[in-house]
Amino acid sequence: MVWVIRTFINPTFASLFVLGHTGRLLYSLGYFPGRFPVFLVGVTGHWTCVREAYRGVNLAKVCMIRTYKFRLYPTPPQEKKLLWTLDRCRFVYDALLERFSKKKIKQVDLQHFILEIKRKHPELCDAYSKVLQYENYRLFAHLRVLSGLKRKGMKVGKLRFKGKAWFKTFTYNQSGFKIIPRNTRYDLLHLSKIDKIPFIMHREIEGKIKQVTIKKHASGRWFAFVAAESTTKPLPARDEKAVGIDLGITNFVFDSDGHREDSPKILGKSLKRLRRAQKRLSRTKKGSRNREKQKRRVARVHEKIVDQRNDFLHKLSRGYAKTYTFIAVEALNIHGMIRSSFNARNIMDASWACFVRMLEYKAESAGTRVIKVDPRGTTQTCSACGRKEKKELSQRTHECECGFVMDRDFNSALEILKRAVGQGLPEFTPVETGPLPLGVSQSVKQEPSSKRFLTGSPVL
Ligand SMILES: [Zn+2]
Numbered sequence: 001m002v003w004v005i006r007t008f009i010n011p012t013f014a015s016l017f018v019l020g021h022t023g024r025l026l027y028s029l030g031y032f033p034g035r036f037p038v039f040l041v042g043v044t045g046h047w048t049c050v051r052e053a054y055r056g057v058n059l060a061k062v063c064m065i066r067t068y069k070f071r072l073y074p075t076p077p078q079e080k081k082l083l084w085t086l087d088r089c090r091f092v093y094d095a096l097l098e099r100f101s102k103k104k105i106k107q108v109d110l111q112h113f114i115l116e117i118k119r120k121h122p123e124l125c126d127a128y129s130k131v132l133q134y135e136n137y138r139l140f141a142h143l144r145v146l147s148g149l150k151r152k153g154m155k156v157g158k159l160r161f162k163g164k165a166w167f168k169t170f171t172y173n174q175s176g177f178k179i180i181p182r183n184t185r186y187d188l189l190h191l192s193k194i195d196k197i198p199f200i201m202h203r204e205i206e207g208k209i210k211q212v213t214i215k216k217h218a219s220g221r222w223f224a225f226v227a228a229e230s231t232t233k234p235l236p237a238r239d240e241k242a243v244g245i246d247l248g249i250t251n252f253v254f255d256s257d258g259h260r261e262d263s264p265k266i267l268g269k270s271l272k273r274l275r276r277a278q279k280r281l282s283r284t285k286k287g288s289r290n291r292e293k294q295k296r297r298v299a300r301v302h303e304k305i306v307d308q309r310n311d312f313l314h315k316l317s318r319g320y321a322k323t324y325t326f327i328a329v330e331a332l333n334i335h336g337m338i339r340s341s342f343n344a345r346n347i348m349d350a351s352w353a354c355f356v357r358m359l360e361y362k363a364e365s366a367g368t369r370v371i372k373v374d375p376r377g378t379t380q381t382c383s384a385c386g387r388k389e390k391k392e393l394s395q396r397t398h399e400c401e402c403g404f405v406m407d408r409d410f411n412s413a414l415e416i417l418k419r420a421v422g423q424g425l426p427e428f429t430p431v432e433t434g435p436l437p438l439g440v441s442q443s444v445k446q447e448p449s450s451k452r453f454l455t456g457s458p459v460l
Helices: 047-053 076-102 107-120 122-126 129-151 266-283 289-323 334-339 343-366 408-421 449-454
Strands: 002-010 013-019 025-031 039-041 061-072 169-173 177-180 187-191 195-199 208-216 222-231 242-247 251-255 260-262 326-330 369-373 397-399 405-407
Touching (some): 061 195, 076 107, 076 122, 076 169, 076 195, 076 208, 107 122, 107 129, 129 169, 195 222, 242 343, 251 289, 251 343, 251 408, 266 289, 289 343, 326 343, 326 408, 369 408, 405 408
Parallel strands (some): 326 369
Antiparallel strands (some): 002 013, 002 061, 025 039, 061 222, 177 187, 208 222, 242 251, 251 260, 397 405
């Protein structure tokens, strides 16, 4: 989700804030209406900070862009046309990249080059012109990412030409699309120069549609990502409620209120299907039709796993963002994660990172604050007295000299909350910072967790 916040401080001055999906401020522009943006305000921070900074200022228009995902059900001829458009976009992208690698030119100048390509390949006129133009934008967006990484001191290569299997999306920006709601099973998405494609609008789109991106998944399913800009409604006042969340392997989450959620062992069932499908794939002949078919089946199982995982994470993060006004989580070390090679571990890491991301953006729209704390030694530290107590991984209970006995993860959740509160937050009083005696919360089922920990590696 990208937030675009337009604030009108006084009639002659306005500013625009663009925030990333985590709520981090990407950039803000200050400009005088009727003129080109005159300066960039070098603010980096969080949407919450912007809101704080402009408290009392008349926020005439606060917009946000939300993306909705819909499954498309194209007919065979429609699918053919979609595939053709996708391939033509790839052709244009590669042609633009080739031109750019010969001589570095400005984005606007490269835009004119599309006309030249069209003259040479008149069949391109059968594709909506803005879809092709968007490829130029895409190319420069990629270049910006690369130079951003380079500035951070990372080793970057060059952009590569896109092969057939590598190009999956094309975009209708600003115009060329229309949603036609109907009272039958399928609604229609009209894409200019393609057709009216059936889809099911399973949720209402709020606001004005700005962009539609069409994506083909490896399994052969088609999706539309509809981005709509809407003005935010004032948030209802809620009781201040704080929570600390510990992310773990045995328990996916364990919070300072004593709730916990097991790691879903989704893979167990799907893994069997995946293995079977992959085995079948290996038996097929290379280049055969059956191989292509089987490849799609394998991709479908993979997508199913991703869907299941996302469903779990969405529901969990939504629950927290809705219930609490203040959430403390561990800051995850993303770079360290990629390096670890153990597969199940990688999946866990990815899920945690994904969970925190979802939590952040859902919190933004719910008016909840998410604070990330230093995760070092949260399991070792006693949340009651602060003493450090070395523990083995298998040791599931926290026992301190001060007499504080508690489930290991429960203790770290309390410690995480304590640290977040200690991070100098203004005007905030946590609901509960004192330690809870063991077994106070009904939702904690005390099981011999050490036993559970030993049985096999957890998979998600
Ligand atoms: Zn203690």
